[in-house]
Amino acid sequence: MAQHVIEMQGVSKAFGDLQVLDGLDLTVPACSIFGFLGNNGEGKSTLIRLITGLLRADRGSIRVLDLDIATESHAILQQIGALVEAPSLYPNLSGAEMLRIGCTIKGLPRSEITRVLELVNLGGAARRQIGKYSLGMKQRLAIAHALLGGPKLLILDEPTNGLDPEGMRDIRALLRSLPAVAGVTVFVSSHNLDEIEKSATHIALLKGGRIRMQAPIEDLLAQQTGTLAIEVSDAARAQQLLQSAAYQAERTVSGQVRVTGVARHQADRVHALLVHAGFRLYQSVYHTPSLEQWFLEKHHAA
Numbered sequence: 001m002a003q004h005v006i007e008m009q010g011v012s013k014a015f016g017d018l019q020v021l022d023g024l025d026l027t028v029p030a031c032s033i034f035g036f037l038g039n040n041g042e043g044k045s046t047l048i049r050l051i052t053g054l055l056r057a058d059r060g061s062i063r064v065l066d067l068d069i070a071t072e073s074h075a076i077l078q079q080i081g082a083l084v085e086a087p088s089l090y091p092n093l094s095g096a097e098m099l100r101i102g103c104t105i106k107g108l109p110r111s112e113i114t115r116v117l118e119l120v121n122l123g124g125a126a127r128r129q130i131g132k133y134s135l136g137m138k139q140r141l142a143i144a145h146a147l148l149g150g151p152k153l154l155i156l157d158e159p160t161n162g163l164d165p166e167g168m169r170d171i172r173a174l175l176r177s178l179p180a181v182a183g184v185t186v187f188v189s190s191h192n193l194d195e196i197e198k199s200a201t202h203i204a205l206l207k208g209g210r211i212r213m214q215a216p217i218e219d220l221l222a223q224q225t226g227t228l229a230i231e232v233s234d235a236a237r238a239q240q241l242l243q244s245a246a247y248q249a250e251r252t253v254s255g256q257v258r259v260t261g262v263a264r265h266q267a268d269r270v271h272a273l274l275v276h277a278g279f280r281l282y283q284s285v286y287h288t289p290s291l292e293q294w295f296l297e298k299h300h301a302a
Contacts, residue, residue, distance in 0.1 A: 005030050005153050005185045006051060011060030012209075013046055020046045022209035024060070028202070031179040033186045035200035035217075037193050042206050044189045048084055048155060051187075053077060065152055081151035081184075083159065087142030091131030095122055095141050098130060102148050116144040119182055120174055136167025140174060147182060154178065157189045172199045194292040220291060228259040228267055230274070231283040238279050245273060264288070 006028035013021040020043040028034045038044045049055040051064055053073035062069040064076045090098060099113045117123045120140040130138065139159060146154060159175070160168045176199050178184050190196050196203060197217065204214040229252070232238045238257050242249035247270065248260045259270055267286055274281060 003030055004028060005065055006187070007061075007063040008047075008050075009061050011047075011050065011057045011062060013043075013050065013055065013057050019209055021050075021057075024206075024210055026204060026211055026214065028185065028187060030185055031183070032201045033175055033179060033199055034188065035193075035196035035203040036187060036189045036206065037191065037196060037203060038189075038206035039191055043209060044191075044206060045084070045157065047206070048082075048157060048189060051155065052080060052082060078149075079152045080155060081146035081148070081153070082155040083142050083146045084155065084157040084189075087138065087145070089130050089138055089141065091129065093130055094127045095130060095133070095144075096126040098141065099145060099148065102145050106149055108149055112148050116147045119147060119178070120144040121170070134167065136163050136170050139163065139167065139171060143171075143174065147178075147184070150182070151184060153187065154184045155187045155189075158191070159188060160190075160192075160195055168195070175199045192292075194290050197291040217291075223263075224288065224291065225261050225263050226286055226288040228262050228270055229285045229287065230257045230259065230270070230281065231255075232257055232274060233280040233282075238274055241273065241277055241279075242270065 004027050006026060008024060008026040011021055011024045011026075012019070024047070026047075036044060036047070046055065050057055050062060051069070053069050053076065056070070065079050067076050069076060095117065096113050099116065100110065102108075103110060103112050113126070114123070117126050120143055122137060122140055122144065125133065125137060130141065133141065143154075143156070143159070160171050163171065175186055175188065178186050188196065188200065193203070200217055202214070202216050203220070205212045230238070235251050235255050235257050239249045239251050242257065242259060247262070250258055252258050262270065264286055267284065271281060271284060
């Protein structure tokens with residue numbers, strides 16, 4: 001498999017006077033779980049339609065699985081599985097019967113039914129009527145259908161929408177497992193960074209028609225800053241010392257010193273500074289905001 005499964009350079013798309021995508025660049029690594037983020041109306045669905053060949057870009061180049069979407073869309077679509085709208089499931093059929101129809105349409109052996117049901121942890125519900133499935137089970141069945149034939153790229157649009165916490169947890173666990181057990185790259189479109197944070201390996205933010213940020217999630221977490229709440233002797237003097245060392249320190253009503261804007265690895269430096277100056281530390285707790293809270297605060301003007 002190529003190093004990148006999606007490569008977009010300078011891609012623009014307009015509908016009349018509405019410029020939806022404007023010189024967009026995007027690179028999706030192979031076997032990643034790629035969270036593609038943006039508010040509703042920012043153009044996420046348009047980009048998915050470009051990737052799958054349902055729309056043509058006005059400008060720019062798009063390569064999917066090392067093939068040119070403009071000239072090799074049929075070959076690309078044979079290697080993509082997608083779930084971009086609410087799944088159309090027949091409640092009177094069993095899960096296995098639903099997948100059998102998909103195998104017939106795609107000319108696949110019946111052994112695919114067992115394989116994909118095991119991938120999504122529905123092997124025990126293969127003969128149960130779909131109408132008796134929970135919403136989470138129905139979503140996993142729809143993903144199983146998209147995995148028929150062993151696609152190299154799986155595209156999901158808001159896969160946890162409408163699910164209860166248990167259903168969301170099951171989908172997250174499924175997505176995390178797929179690159180290793182199915183050899184597939186998972187491209188997840190969502191407006192919820194906090195949810196994507198729990199499963200993605202890479203994320204990109206779409207805003208104003210362009211990618212404003214793209215990085216492995218580990219790199220973003222390493223940049224993330226939080227708050228250090230310290231219970232210390234003589235909080236007033238400790239605050240003054242930390243401020244003189246260029247830390248953003250303030251006293252709380254409970255008598256603690258709160259240091260904001262510090263990375264987790266900087267906590268030891270704060271502790272060492274206080275101890276070296278003769279303060280006694282009674283307790284220190286580091287609070288990390290969700291990646292969504294941190295990102296919104298740091299990149300609000302992006």
